[in-house]
Amino acid sequence: MRIDIMTLFPDTVNAVLHESIIGRAAKKGLIEINCVQIRNYTENRQMQVDDYPYGGGRGCVMMAQPLKSCLDDIMAHAGDKRSRVIYMSPQGRPYTQEIARRLKSDYDHLVLVCGHYEGVDERFIEECVDEELSIGDFVLTGGEIAAMAVADSVCRMVPGVLADEECFTGESHWDGLLEYPQYTRPEVWQGRRVPEVLLGGDHEKVRQWRRKKSIERTMDKRPDMFERLELADKNDVKLVEEIKKERSRMRLTEPVTWRKAEPSDIDGIMLIVRQAKNSLKKHRVDQWQGEYPTAENFLSDIEKGCCYVLLYRNRLAAFFTMTDEPEAGYERITDGRWHGTDKYCTVHRNAVASEFRGTGMADRIFEFAESIAMEKGFRELRVDTHRKNKPMRELLKRRGFVYRGNVLVSSEPGHDPARQAFEKLL
8 A cells, every 4th residue: 555645744744654553564565655745846936835815815725736746746656556636625525434444445545635724726626636535524724634544544454554454343433333442451440340251261251242342332422323333243133132121220320328227127128039039030040949038037137237238319229138257158168168267257148129130239239248348357258159140140250259169058948058159358
C-alpha cells in the first residue's frame, strides 16, 4: 500500500506517521507513505498557494493550479497502481471502518489531499477528486489530522503491519460492534477486580463473555450502530435475548444497607426461603428440599445475634447467617484441605428475594459478611454449597473464594449431604 499525502505541512505529518507501529511498517517496506509539499508546485516567485475568493468573503481559497500540478507529479510516479484521490473535507461522506476496509481491498495507492484556509477551488475537486471523506461533523484548521487518521486506519490492515489479523478483526467497528473491555495486571486495582471469567482459563467462556460485552457496549454506547445490526448468528441472537432479560430485572439505584435481624423479620425471611427452595428444586439441586431451614433455625440465629438482613428502600431483600464458632463438619474435609490457620467465620443460611435476583444483591451479602468478619478481627471466611448449585459456586469464585475440598452436612437428613467447601483469606 502506497499513500501520498498532499499537504502544506509535510514535516508535521511525517513526524506522526513515521513513528510507532506505522513507522516500523514503513521501514520494513510493508507500506509506503510520502508527504508531498504542495507549495513546491506553485508557478509564482512568492510560492503562493491561495488567493481571495471570487464573490468576496473572509479568508482565502487554495488555488487549483498548485494542487493539480502536485497531483500530476504524484500520478506520474504511481505507475499502474490502482489509485484513488481523496479530498479530506467536512462536507465528505462520514469515514467508517467499512470504508477503510474498502480502500485497503480495492486500491493499492491512495492520494489524500489536505485542504486549508477556506477550502480549495471547487474546480480542482470536480476535475481531480474521486471521493470526499470526513472524520466527523466538525471543522479543523486543515486536513492533516483527518488524512493521518485515514492513513493509519488503512495501513494497520496491511498484512504484517500488526502481529496478527485478529489484532484488527476483533476490534471496534470491524463487524458492526464495539470492542469488549480489556484488562491487564494487577488483578485488583483501586478495589476493582478483573472479571473472574478472564482468570479461569476457559477459552470458550472468555469468548462468549467478550461477545456478550461487545453487544452490550454497542447497545449502550452506540444505539445507532446496534439498530443497523443484522444478527444472523443464533448465538448472537441468544445473547441479545439474555441481555434484554437481565436488563428487565430491577436495577439498584440506591445504597443497600444491612442490620442484625429481628424477630419481626421472620415472615420476610421465610418468604425468601420458600422462593429459594422453589428455585433450587427447579434446577434439580437437592438442597433445602426438606423442612430445613425452619423458622426456629432463624429465631435461634436472631437470638444469638448472628443473623443479618439486607434492606433496599426499607424492603427486606436478602439475609445471611454468619457464625464465628468452629464447624465440626469442616474438620473432616476430604479431597483437599483448608489453607487458613487462623480462626474463621462461616457464612451459613443465605438467600436473595426473587425480585432482587440478578441485581448484584448476592454479592452484597458477601461484601457485608467480609466487612463484619474483619471488624471482629477474623481474616478467614468459609462457606459450603451443593455441588449442583452452580449460581452459588460461580458467585463464590467471583468473590475470590477458593474451592478447598468436600464436606458433609447433617442439617438435612434424607437429602444429599455432600457439599463443596470454599475459603477466602481476607
